[in-house]
Amino acid sequence: MTTPLDSKDPVQLTQALIRCPSVTPEEGGALTLLADILETAGFTCHRMTFSQAGTPDVENLYARFGREAPNLCFAGHTDVVPPGDEAAWTSPPFAAEIRDGILYGRGAVDMKGGVACFVAAALRYIAAASSRRGSISLLITGDEEGPSINGTAKVLDWLAARGETLDACLVGEPSNPLALGDEIKIGRRGSLNGEIKVAGLQGHAAYPQKAENPVPKLARIIDRLSTATLDAGSPRFEPSRIVVTVISVPNTATNVIPGAARALFNVRYNDLWTRARLEERIEAIVSDAAREVDARFELSFSGTGDVFLTEPGPLVETMADAVAAATGRRPALTTGGGTSDARFIKDHCPVIEFGLVNRTIHQVDEHVALADLETLTRIYEDFIARYFSAA
Numbered sequence: 001m002t003t004p005l006d007s008k009d010p011v012q013l014t015q016a017l018i019r020c021p022s023v024t025p026e027e028g029g030a031l032t033l034l035a036d037i038l039e040t041a042g043f044t045c046h047r048m049t050f051s052q053a054g055t056p057d058v059e060n061l062y063a064r065f066g067r068e069a070p071n072l073c074f075a076g077h078t079d080v081v082p083p084g085d086e087a088a089w090t091s092p093p094f095a096a097e098i099r100d101g102i103l104y105g106r107g108a109v110d111m112k113g114g115v116a117c118f119v120a121a122a123l124r125y126i127a128a129a130s131s132r133r134g135s136i137s138l139l140i141t142g143d144e145e146g147p148s149i150n151g152t153a154k155v156l157d158w159l160a161a162r163g164e165t166l167d168a169c170l171v172g173e174p175s176n177p178l179a180l181g182d183e184i185k186i187g188r189r190g191s192l193n194g195e196i197k198v199a200g201l202q203g204h205a206a207y208p209q210k211a212e213n214p215v216p217k218l219a220r221i222i223d224r225l226s227t228a229t230l231d232a233g234s235p236r237f238e239p240s241r242i243v244v245t246v247i248s249v250p251n252t253a254t255n256v257i258p259g260a261a262r263a264l265f266n267v268r269y270n271d272l273w274t275r276a277r278l279e280e281r282i283e284a285i286v287s288d289a290a291r292e293v294d295a296r297f298e299l300s301f302s303g304t305g306d307v308f309l310t311e312p313g314p315l316v317e318t319m320a321d322a323v324a325a326a327t328g329r330r331p332a333l334t335t336g337g338g339t340s341d342a343r344f345i346k347d348h349c350p351v352i353e354f355g356l357v358n359r360t361i362h363q364v365d366e367h368v369a370l371a372d373l374e375t376l377t378r379i380y381e382d383f384i385a386r387y388f389s390a391a
Contacts, residue, residue, distance in 0.1 A: 014112055017034075025079065025143060060150075062155055074137070074172060079142040081110075098370065101370050108366050109368050114356055118170075121384060166348050174358035176357045178357065181326075184334070186353075189269055190303070194264070197299075198262075199260055214260055218261040221293075221295065236271065271309060310350050319352055354379075
């Protein structure tokens with residue numbers, strides 16, 4: 001006989017979610033599992049699938065307990081990156097095996113463990129509170145590890161169209177580098193992608209004078225971009241940096257001078273820049289370098305999120321107090337790392353991030369300590385209680 005799932009136990013719930021093979025964009029049963037648990041606990045659940053041409057359809061979940069303000073939202077995702085070579089895992093990536101106090105599986109940290117901890121914390125808080133005010137909601141997407149087009153951003157648009165507001169949001173991404181209590185993320189750098197195409201004239205490598213080689217011209221531009229100093233950082237953010245990530249030409253023959261060369265780059269930028277000003281600066285760098293070598297080029301940009309900062313205040317301090325109470329340490333307030341769905345949420349309400357230890361995210365044998373799952377659940381439960389008591 002199957003033992004019933006204890007939804008207030010973050011270990012059991014994390015195991016159950018890991019066993020749902022929800023590799024982006026597949027739902028894999030993870031959102032169905034959460035909706036069943038939350039509806040049983042009295043949450044009103046909305047399942048929604050969003051589509052856009054050229055991207056996969058994505059299922060999402062919004063669940064809310066209560067109707068009054070303030071609405072404290074938890075945001076996260078149940079989609080995971082592929083496990084890679086499954087033979088390299090010491091146990092199957094979706095088996096959710098426990099060995100020596102450690103739970104192994106794809107998504108254990110990023111971020112089914114965090115989702116499970118918040119669900120368990122919310123259910124414990126609801127069961128224990130003699131009187132409650134406000135609402136608890138969860139915004140869970142299946143699109144964070146993918147294009148991030150048919151997920152959180154569109155759920156937020158759906159909420160706005162309904163006239164439903166979020167007053168504060170906690171994103172449960174794994175935010176701690178070494179141990180629970182290390183960091184609360186209160187902002188993220190902006191992310192800007194760029195593409196440079198340099199035109200040339202194809203020809204034989206034995207007769208370079210009859211061709212126009214775009215490769216050294218592109219190399220000069222890349223050198224100028226890679227060595228450019230954008231700024232020295234700001235009080236809350238590290239320096240902005242341009243990182244070239246791809247160089248390619250449309251041929252593989254060693255005796256052919258290509259007719260074009262291409263490079264892709266990414267910029268993680270701080271609050272000293274707006275996207276428009278940053279694009280102008282990069283275009284100036286590229287143009288100056290192109291003039292040095294008489295290069296004909298095309299430059300284009302794309303991006304997925306601007307820089308943002310949630311200034312320290314009641315929301316940040318409430319989480320810091322809950323973390324300190326459980327771990328005995330005051331977390332640092334940071335803005336480093338990659339991007340997250342907080343970049344969409346920041347336009348709707350104040351948002352912070354706090355979750356599990358991120359050392360093994362996206363790796364073979366991704367894992368989480370059982371003790372960390374319980375500690376994070378206690379932190380979340382305390383955070384919820386503190387938030388509503390101060391509201």
